[in-house]
Amino acid sequence: MNWIDWLVMLATLIGIAAYGIWRTRHIRSSETHMRGSDDLNWMVIGFNIMATQASAVTFLSLPGQAYEDGMRFVQFYFGLPLAMIFLSIFVIPYYYKLKIYTAYEYLEKRFGVNTRVFTALLFLIQRGFSTGLSFFAPSIVMSQLLGWSLNFTILFIAGLILAYTYVGGYKAVSYTQTLQFSVIWLGLFMAAGIVFFQLPSDVHFSDAFSIAGKMGKVNLVDFEFDLSNRYNFWSGIIGGAFLAISYFGTDQSQVARYLGGKSLSEGRLGLMLNAMIKVPMQFLILGVGVLVFVFYLFNQAPLHFNANNVSRLSGSAAEQYQVLETQQKVVFEQRRTAVDQMMQAMRSGDDQGTALAQAEVETLHRTELQLREDAKALIKDHVPNAATKDTDYVFISYVLKYMPIGVIGLLLAMILAAACSSGASAINALATTTVIDIYQRLYKPEASDRHYLRMSKFFVAAWCLISLAFAFSAQLFDNLIQAVNIIGSIFYGVILGVFLAAFFQPKVKGQAVFIAAILTQIIVIVVYVLSEYKIDLNLFGWVIPVRVAYLWLNLIGCLLVMGIAGLLQGIFPEKDKVIVE
Amino acid sequence: MLDRPPFFKSWNQVYFLVFLFNAILIALFYLLTRLFA
Numbered sequence: 001m002n003w004i005d006w007l008v009m010l011a012t013l014i015g016i017a018a019y020g021i022w023r024t025r026h027i028r029s030s031e032t033h034m035r036g037s038d039d040l041n042w043m044v045i046g047f048n049i050m051a052t053q054a055s056a057v058t059f060l061s062l063p064g065q066a067y068e069d070g071m072r073f074v075q076f077y078f079g080l081p082l083a084m085i086f087l088s089i090f091v092i093p094y095y096y097k098l099k100i101y102t103a104y105e106y107l108e109k110r111f112g113v114n115t116r117v118f119t120a121l122l123f124l125i126q127r128g129f130s131t132g133l134s135f136f137a138p139s140i141v142m143s144q145l146l147g148w149s150l151n152f153t154i155l156f157i158a159g160l161i162l163a164y165t166y167v168g169g170y171k172a173v174s175y176t177q178t179l180q181f182s183v184i185w186l187g188l189f190m191a192a193g194i195v196f197f198q199l200p201s202d203v204h205f206s207d208a209f210s211i212a213g214k215m216g217k218v219n220l221v222d223f224e225f226d227l228s229n230r231y232n233f234w235s236g237i238i239g240g241a242f243l244a245i246s247y248f249g250t251d252q253s254q255v256a257r258y259l260g261g262k263s264l265s266e267g268r269l270g271l272m273l274n275a276m277i278k279v280p281m282q283f284l285i286l287g288v289g290v291l292v293f294v295f296y297l298f299n300q301a302p303l304h305f306n307a308n309n310v311s312r313l314s315g316s317a318a319e320q321y322q323v324l325e326t327q328q329k330v331v332f333e334q335r336r337t338a339v340d341q342m343m344q345a346m347r348s349g350d351d352q353g354t355a356l357a358q359a360e361v362e363t364l365h366r367t368e369l370q371l372r373e374d375a376k377a378l379i380k381d382h383v384p385n386a387a388t389k390d391t392d393y394v395f396i397s398y399v400l401k402y403m404p405i406g407v408i409g410l411l412l413a414m415i416l417a418a419a420c421s422s423g424a425s426a427i428n429a430l431a432t433t434t435v436i437d438i439y440q441r442l443y444k445p446e447a448s449d450r451h452y453l454r455m456s457k458f459f460v461a462a463w464c465l466i467s468l469a470f471a472f473s474a475q476l477f478d479n480l481i482q483a484v485n486i487i488g489s490i491f492y493g494v495i496l497g498v499f500l501a502a503f504f505q506p507k508v509k510g511q512a513v514f515i516a517a518i519l520t521q522i523i524v525i526v527v528y529v530l531s532e533y534k535i536d537l538n539l540f541g542w543v544i545p546v547r548v549a550y551l552w553l554n555l556i557g558c559l560l561v562m563g564i565a566g567l568l569q570g571i572f573p574e575k576d577k578v579i580v581e
Numbered sequence: 582m583l584d585r586p587p588f589f590k591s592w593n594q595v596y597f598l599v600f601l602f603n604a605i606l607i608a609l610f611y612l613l614t615r616l617f618a
Contacts, residue, residue, distance in 0.1 A: 074610070081603040085596045093584075213617025220610035233607075264584045268592065275599045279606055 001146070001400070001408065008409025012183060013416055017164045020176035024168025030452035033169030034432040035101045036260035044178055045270025048257040048425075049248070050277065051177040054184060056138030056419035058285065063395035064305075066289025070217040072231045077282050079241030083248060084275035086241070088268045090503055091249050096264040101436045102429075103255040103499070110502040112510035113441065118517055119498050120437035123252060124430060126491040128463065130484045131426040132470020138419045139471070141392055144308045145400065145412070154471045157416065161424045162464045166457055170260060170432070173424045180417040187414030188284055190407055191399070195291040198402060200298050203343070208294045210346055211339065214358050215297075215365065217290045220283075246496035246554070248274075253422075253429035292398050297339050299402075300332045304375045305393035309386050317382035321375060328371045335364035427467065431459035489550045490528055493557020494521050500558065501565050508569045516565035524557045 027033055040048070065073055100106055104123070108116035135154050143153040164172040199208060212218050222232040248254045248271070261267035303325050304310050313321050338360040345353030376388040399411050435455050444451070474483075494517055501513050530537055530546040537544040548556070586595050 078603075078607060081599055085599060088592070088596070209613070209617050213614075218613055218617040220614045221607060222614075223611075265586055268584075269586065269595075272595055272599050276602055279603060283610075 002405045004405050005409030005412070008406055009413045009416070012410065012413035013160060013420070016176050016179045016183070016417065017160045017420075019179065020164035020172035021167045023175045024164070024172040027168055027171060028450075028453065030435075030449050030456055031101075032171060033453055033456045034428075034435060035256065036170040036174060038260060039262055040174060040260045040266065040270075041262060042266045042269030042273060044174065045258050045261050045266060046273030046277070047181040048174055048177045049254060049270060049274045050281070051181040051184070051418075051421040052253055052257055052425040053247075053278075053422070054181075054418045055134055055422040056142075056415045057134070057392075059184075059415045059418055060138060060141055060392045060396060062282070062285045063289030063292060064391035064393070066217065066286040067293045067394045068391055070212075070219040071283070071286040071290060072219045072222060074220055074279065074282050074286055075222070075231050075233055075236035076240050077279050078233065078236035079238065080244045080278050081275035082237070082241045083244030084271040086245055087249050088271050091499075092258065092267050092271070093264060094503075095255065095259055096267060100259070102252050102433050103250055104252070104433065104437045107498060107502060108441075110510075111498075111513050114514045115498060115510060115517060116437060117442065118514065119495055120433050122491045122495050122521070123250075124433060124438075126487055126495075127251065127253060127426055127430055128466055129470050129487050131423060131430070131463075132467040133474050133484050134419065134423055134426070135467060135471040136474040138415065140387075141396060142412070142416065144306075145396060151472065154468065157419050157423065158464055158468050158471070161420050161427055162461065165424045165427050165431075165464075166460045169456060169460065170256065170428055173428045174257075174260065176424065177421045180421040183410070183417045184414050184421075187411050188281075188288070191403075191411060192284060192288050192291065194403060194407060195288060195295055195398075199291070199295055203294075203298070207343055207346075208291060211297065211343065212290045212294050214342065214346075214354075215293070215361070217293055243554070246492050246499075246558075250492075250495050250499045251429075252433050253425040256429050256432065257425070289395065292395060295398070295402075298336060300329060302397060303328050303372060304379065304388075305390035305397045306387075307393075307397065309379045309383055309388065309390070312383045312386065313379065314382075317378060320378055324371055324375050324378070328368060331364055331368050331371065335361055335368065338364060423467075427460055427463050430463040431456055434459045434463070486528070486550045489553040490524055490557075491521075493524065493554040494561055496554070497558040497561025497565075501562050505562060505566060505569075508565045512568040512572070513561070513565040515568055516561050516563075519564055520557055520560040523560060524553050527556065528553060 031037075062073065094106060095103065098106060098109060102120070104116045104120040107119055135157050139150055139153040139157065142148075143150045146153065148156070164176055168175070196205065196208070203211075209218060223234075224232060225234050226232060258267040258270050261270060302310075303321070310321065338357050342354055342357035342361055345351075345357050376390075379386050380388050396415075399408055403411065435452060439455055439459075440447075440452065497520065498513060498517050501508050501516075527546055527548055528550060529535070531548045531550070534547070537546050584592075586592055589595050589598075
């Protein structure tokens, strides 16, 4: 990497962190450190919400996913605008009315201290673990590109986050996220523009999309209802809305973003901004991946995108790899000719010629895919412990090889800025929840503001260390994204169930929901273990084979909490009053 | 809680606008899918 790229990357990242520290160096109040000073306008709130959700994995994985699978993943976000409207109508007004620090405080007003602390603990476990993995996952890719060790890369990301989150807490997270989000957009637009201008000069924008469409990459909307199809319109609208309500409505790292607004209106508008920009933003990221795909129809792509795996091949394995590369070159040249023919036929409106050329392109493309699989098999056989899935390297290997000097630095800064923006939000939320919902509520309710400020800073550092411990032990997990989703699914459903019971079951009271939450959490864990290890449940001689895919645990957890709580309330009616109407 | 959005008469108008924007966007995506299939 050129020194200019190093300069751009480090100056951007360190500059943003330094700005966050400088702007918040005079913070002396625990309230400002943990929840800001209620002065954010809607645009900043919207940017902060989006910056919190956008992680480094978003920019590493999504273009690669579009390269392989097309743009259908965009449907996953179709339910998000509905979720934003739902939260704006039913949830935010309660939070603002009560002037709370964390979402879990609301639960105490509604159900009592037990439910508040229990739900906060579930959040801390789930978010702490996933924050650790969010340090680890991008570090695997970035360490190879930057030539740093894996542990140093993890420490670099965590160190940057710790520096400004420790000093300025919530305010520093907010200031830096606004800048980080600007870098993300700048990088995205530059990447999209540059990929497009690097296509051959006779390939117009409509040609690029026509070719991608013929290759099945412009598969944006699929209305067919099919439960086995992970991404279609219906799973996006229903499943996507459900997940977005639980993430944006109950996860403190998001709730904190819109609680810091000047007024309820600003918070609501921030959510509306997210509802307007999220889908186009995902479209743009996936669009970059599709443009990279079209680019590689005219320029030879690497046989395997993870160059580190290839460099570890030696002797006869390296020779076999070269043979595969030579075969790929021949296939590429033939396919390029066929793509040219298809483009000419499409331009002249020759449907028959288009269909013939398309069939030729598809056949050659399948041959190339088979060569890629052969290369992966070769790597798997000869490189011990090599992860052969190279989707996450598609975009970044393109950036390093074809982007101009300076832009490479900016795009690497974009990916690391995204890692910092989501990580810092999480660390700030973890610290605030620990201080407000656990430490202050259970151990030290009456202490000076200075003491709570010290504790807030202490827990920022502590959670950074805990997340680091998770990150360093993450190598034990085979599939990281899956590990995050499994942990999330085990706890998120119960958390959402408690919140939905609070909002929509006015007759249900504290004791019922607390018992329901504990019972459900145990049931969900048991169901997960039985499913994972394929153990049959034996109920008095009645053998039930429990096999539930982990994503369903969200729904099961949520419905069980609400169902059991309603049942318990009906059987053992309590007399305590509902505080929040 | 009394709370009015800027430039609009009510929040329902804002929600409708957001809904409409996304509905048009999805319709456009559908058209693109069909057009480039």
